[in-house]
Amino acid sequence: MAPRGLPEPVLIRGTGLLGTSIGLGLRAAGADVFLADPSPSAQAVAEDIGAGRPFPGDLVETPGAVASGTTPARTTTMPGTVVVASPPDVTGQVVIDSLLRFPGAVVLDIASVKGEIQRQVQAGVVDGILTEAQAQRYVGTHPMAGRERSGPVAARGQLFTAAPWVVCAGPETAPEAVVAAEEIARTLGATVHRMGAEDHDASVALISHLPQIAASLVSSRLQETPAASLALSGNGLRDTTRIAASDPQLWVQILAANAPDILQILYGVREDLDRLIVTMEDPTAPGARLDIAQLMAEGNAGHARIPGKHGAPPQAFAVVTVIVDDTPGQISAVLQDVGQAGVNVEDLRMDHSAGHEVGMLEISVLPGRKQELTDALSARGWKVV
């Protein structure tokens, strides 16, 4: 059964990580999905893994066609909804092309920065390329879920489960566009957050773009580090650097598109860093340790404000740590016993030191269930620390 309120078929333009993940999720929900990507291999992989079928029509954009107001060729197959999942720097152009090419279709994009695309659509109206009615069929959105890898091979239909999905509708946006965007988000298991494009861009500068910059800055220090030092790495380093493996091409576009908002935050970070440097130059000076303590306490306070699963208020879970052998099947065996004990797993992670034959499986549960789970796992022979 197709999702209600979603005009079909759905055409996904751009079958990389995000486009293919959306296709997989929509197909699993029974929607009819077409795929189009200028990269034949990206499109073929997306089709092969079941994200949709090829769009029967030529969607190659003529360079400069949108800017010059040339109406793109219309196809006989008309999608009801177009999801633009291309790289950010061409998204505005693909959105305008879709509004012109598919009269009547709702068009949404999922690019990481929203203001610039909204401005391009508005400029299309001012320049007479788009009518107001055409522009109203567009709604900007942003799923707050992704991976540090790109391309369809890394796609997952479950990528958006429990993730926030921002919908940037304005008073001018056609109601059916908002309904379709929210239906896609909910069908894929995400929670909808309505927000203006400017507030969105200011928010992601802090909660998404700064962490990316911080991870890249920390990781760039590791380039010349001797292997013997890196062998000591634990989860602290892994936690703070995972997203440093992200696609540079994508991030050049994201950071450039949101530079003014990011810059305001970087000025604040620079102030804190300058203060810390002065303190560290003489850590025994009067007040220096208080300064360091204050920095750590400010970090604690900010971290405690990060909401938990499903956008719930921050919650301190209790962690039950189980030692498991580094052999196949151990983790699933522990999790089966956790399920038998009737305790819900809120979070899970594996701490794995290089060169050791055991791993530490950290199972986060509600604080009230910790003792019960510890007892149940110990009774089944697991070593709980």
Ligand SMILES: NC(=O)C1=CN([C@@H]2O[C@H](COP(=O)(O)OP(=O)(O)OC[C@H]3O[C@@H](n4cnc5c(N)ncnc54)[C@H](O)[C@@H]3O)[C@@H](O)[C@H]2O)C=CC1
């Ligand atoms: N990577 C992530 O974690 C997240 C990315 N996004 C946004 O999703 C969008 C796609 O990102 P990814 O899937 O990660 O990138 P990707 O690099 O995996 O895929 C982009 C795809 O777009 C195709 N493409 C290039 N030019 C195109 C055009 N003119 N028309 C149609 N397709 C075109 C490419 O061939 C490629 O297959 C970006 O706008 C990004 O800001 C949003 C949330 C998370």
Ligand SMILES: O=C(O)C(=O)Cc1ccc(O)cc1
């Ligand atoms: O890998 C992660 O944890 C991410 O946060 C990825 C991500 C990248 C870009 C976005 O616009 C949104 C999410």
